[in-house]
Amino acid sequence: MSDYPQAGYFxxxxxxxYERRATRLLGGLYRLVASDVAAFAPxxxxxxxxxxxxxxxxHAIAARRADLVLGGVxxxxxxxxIARAGAPSSRITFQVADVASLPYSDDSVDVVxxxxSMHEWPDRRRAVAELGRVLRPGGALLVYDFRFARIDRESFSGFADVRRVPVRPKWWPAPLFAKITASVS
Ligand SMILES: C[S@@+](CC[C@H](N)C(=O)[O-])C[C@H]1O[C@@H](n2cnc3c(N)ncnc32)[C@H](O)[C@@H]1O
Structure with a gap:
């Protein structure tokens, strides 16, 4: 039996x-996503x-936008x-939390x-509803995952402007990723 709360626990x-591999392989994805976040965040x-x-x-978002309040869970x-030890500035705060129960109050976040990560969430409907709870009206949801990850469109029914498109960071030979964008009306 596993000592951890769910299969695949890190x-x-x-x-x-994972940190070593991500640092080596995923810089292009992080830069692409950071540009998207920088464009959406007020x-x-x-x-x-x-x-x-x-x-x-x-880190990539902090390098683009010095004005933002950045949190990770x-x-x-x-x-x-590991995230705390590597943080380049005290402007970024990290907390242990489950996506299904975020330590943020209602309507308190501009961009989630x-x-x-989404392919690992056991109850996606509940998780996406929780993302909607913390987003303020007009806020943006940007979720990137592997293209093969199954998406239940119903999970996003509480959002407006839901779109899913393939994503290919520079130097990646194929669009292995997809992004879902949505907004809170
Ligand atoms: C493959 S890693 C991706 C990490 C990072 N977002 C990146 O792109 O490098 C997936 C992460 O999702 C986290 N995770 C999985 N299920 C979660 C949940 N229910 N709530 C919060 N985090 C979760 C895991 O602990 C892990 O750190």
């Missing part, structure tokens, strides 16, 4: 290994990265330790972003 060893806005892992996406305490 323990210390797996988190450290001046001084609050950005939340859900399933932040080692937090590298938030992850289910794995080991990932959060997530990369390569």
């Amino acid at each position: 323990d210390r060893k797996r988190s450290a290994s 001046p001084g806005g609050v950005v939340l990265d859900v399933g932040t892992g080692p937090g590298r996406l938030l 992850d289910l794995s305490a080991d990932m959060v330790d 972003v997530s990369t390569l």
Whole structure:
């Protein structure tokens, strides 16, 4: 039986290994997503990265927009330790939390972003509803995941302008990723 709350949990060893691979392979994806976030976030806005892992996406966003308040949450305490240790500035805060129960109040976030995490959420409908709860009216949801990840469109029924398009970061030979964008009306 697993010692961890769910299958595939990122323990210390797996988190450290993921951080090394992500740093080497995913810089192009993080830069692409950071540009999208920078385009959506209002001046001084609050950005939340859900399933932040080692937090590298938030580094890329911080490099583009010095005005934003940046937070990351992850289910794995080991990932959060790695993210905190690598944070380039105290402007980025990291917390241990499940996507289904975020430590943010209603209508408090301008942009919720997530990369390569949604396919691991056990109850996507509940998770996406929780993302909608913390987003303020007019806020943006940007979710990037593998193209093969199954999407239940019903999960996004509470959002407006829902779109799903393939994404190919520079130098990637094929569009392995897809992004879902949506807004809160
Ligand atoms: C493949 S990693 C992606 C990390 C990071 N977003 C990136 O793009 O490098 C998936 C992350 O999602 C986190 N995760 C999985 N289920 C979660 C949940 N229910 N709530 C919060 N985070 C979760 C995992 O702990 C892991 O750090």
